[in-house]
Amino acid sequence: MTAAVTTPGVTAVPPLAGFTVGVTAARRAEELGTMLERRGAVVQQGPALRIVPLADDTELADATRGLIARPPDVTVATTGIGFRGWVEAADGWGIAEDLLAALGSGKLLARGPKARGAIRASGLVDAWSPASESSAEVLDHLLDMGVDGLRIAVQLHGEPLPDVVEALRMAGAEVVEVPVYRWLPPADLGPLDRLIDSVLCGGIDVLAFTSAPAAASLLARADERGVRGSMLDALRGPVLALCVGPVTAAPLEALDVPTLQPQRSRLGAMVRQLESELPARARRLPVAGHLLELRGHAVLVDGELRTVPPAGMALLRALARRPGRVVSRPELLRALPGGSGDEHAVETAMARLRGSLGRPKLVQTVVKRGYRLALDPGAGPGSAGGHCVHGAVR
Template identity: 90%
Template sequence: MTAAVTTPPASAAVVPPLAGFTVGITAARRAGELATMLERRGAVVQQGPALRIVPVADDTELADATRALVARPPDVTVATTGHGFRGWVEAADGWGIGEDLLAALGAGKLLARGPKARGAIRASGLVDAWSPESESSAEVLDHLLEMGVDGLRIAVQLHGEPLPDVVDALRMAGAEVVEVPVYRWLPPADLGPLDRLVDATLGGGIDVLTFTSAPAAASLLARCAQRGMRELLLEALRGPVLALCVGPVTAAPLEDVGVPTLQPQRSRLGAMVRQLEAELPARARRLPVAGRVLELRGHAVLVDGELRTVPPAGMALLRALARRPGRVVPRADLLGALPGGSGDEHAVETAMARLRGALGRSELVQTVVKRGYRLALDPEPVSGKCV
């Protein structure tokens, strides 16, 4: 006989879609904006910038490239990022050649890698000729090669790191390429927040890691390699931790090492958050227990739709019980699941008492004398309530 299910009162507060989950942010630029969007949807956010953006307005390499293009305007200019293109024009203004640069670029054809680059081009008073749907540098390259570049002078605005595949292919096809390094990605000046984010990820405290640029993903992997944690991080990202990327370009360094990623159809922060909002709750584990529905989230549990925050030790026990729902889990196994490596089984009893208190209903977890504990799993799922 199926246990009766208590229906939450109609006045129960609506739980935000990301409540109970912890999201890590690796971005440097627009990290605050992303954090705000996530927190509004209930997520707990931990920030650990994986890089920093260093403008190169005073860099002689950028100045030399800009003056060379003013002297000999390019036939084609590729703008890869809106932020970078604006920074380039602002730097040229600072040198007193801003109008000359715009005139030189406007004399040729401008290609934008994506909408942000296109917006920056138009904001400067210029007009773009083409932009790929994928916002991919590879599609820009294919377009140029199909167009034919032999004998053309092409300016490529870099977006924080070299683009050897694009530049080499254009040169092999006969183009003269001028690389424009508008800004550079460097490791963060303070590695502490990034290291703490990695430690939390490996310790099971992070449910999602977000990435908004390919250099951030590459920098995170490089830092983990320096600390001897690269394989551990990859294991986490291939398992319980979701890697959320703003688009395919950002995802490439992760997918190249076998990490599955979640991406929105449109490469925008808002679209990325909405994708997570739809995806993450659907991944939560739901179980019919003692006539109620338990939904296990990252650091919290929904009991019949009511959010209950659970201490880390209690959450570790609950996950161990949920892996064998309805079956008795010995105290020794539960002790091994507790964080901190305690060897005293009394720690299990203490954590279990706190878990029951956090859940608000002691009958959800049953004590089996001299054996261990079990979730009071209902004989069969309650229709329409569990997945």
């Protein structure tokens, strides 16, 4: 885990301070947002999905009654929350005891420790669980033991498992898919649309995904709005796609979107992975005797967090692309959000940027030419001052 940034005499800065994370989750979104905020991140919620309540899900009810009528030889529990919810929904329908008796008459496999705990909490006993918590390892175990002629119930975990189901059927099994919760588009598209807009205007540093359907739903909504291409460009470029695991990442990686994933598919592990890697991606520059670190919506100056307005950050990033070199006012004007055609907007935003940084000499004015970051001598190309020959610096 990355420690908070510290400088003598300066309050420690949380590892995710200055970064904005978009959360697309519906389930456990508040929990994920709280973990991110504790580490200093600004969180923007934009649920890409909504969950059909289990008790109202006729597809689950039909699958449950079918398994009671013809009990399975093997049941695969993939998530603890899903298995518990399934039993609770059956209890609401008055058939929980019948369901447990049907499942208990066969063999139960658990994909991981949480699913195993849910099985045992219901009074049943699991026969096997993989060390890897992997659906692929569960499939290999089933195929090794032989499934020809067996009736197998597979509790889905919010998304289909076509590879697992197809492989079992090809091996001769009768597979009953049990959708313990189903995803639908959000009833209120406003938060999702605002999140998409924030991504496209550069206001989001990280998009967090906890399910493959959330990624698919976000891209489907972007497509409906005619901005799918721009969204993919953002995810392939400045916006980091953070995924809880390989199943969630699969639809993004199929579109050549790079993803960041933890080794274990857990929310806590995902957040720890982010706090370990995201600060290391920040741009650091030695400027005017100070260390400048550019984060999403803020800057660290010698380890001190300085919040910068969006226009100021746009100017600062334009200057940092060519540190030490002069950037003209017309070029800086094009970098400003809002599409203003008045170069006076650059001067106004620059004055606010300098005020936000608290050290005006970090950005120098080059008379009649533009502005430059005052990169320390020897720090890199453009540091010797040769690019200011045609304009006095002040």
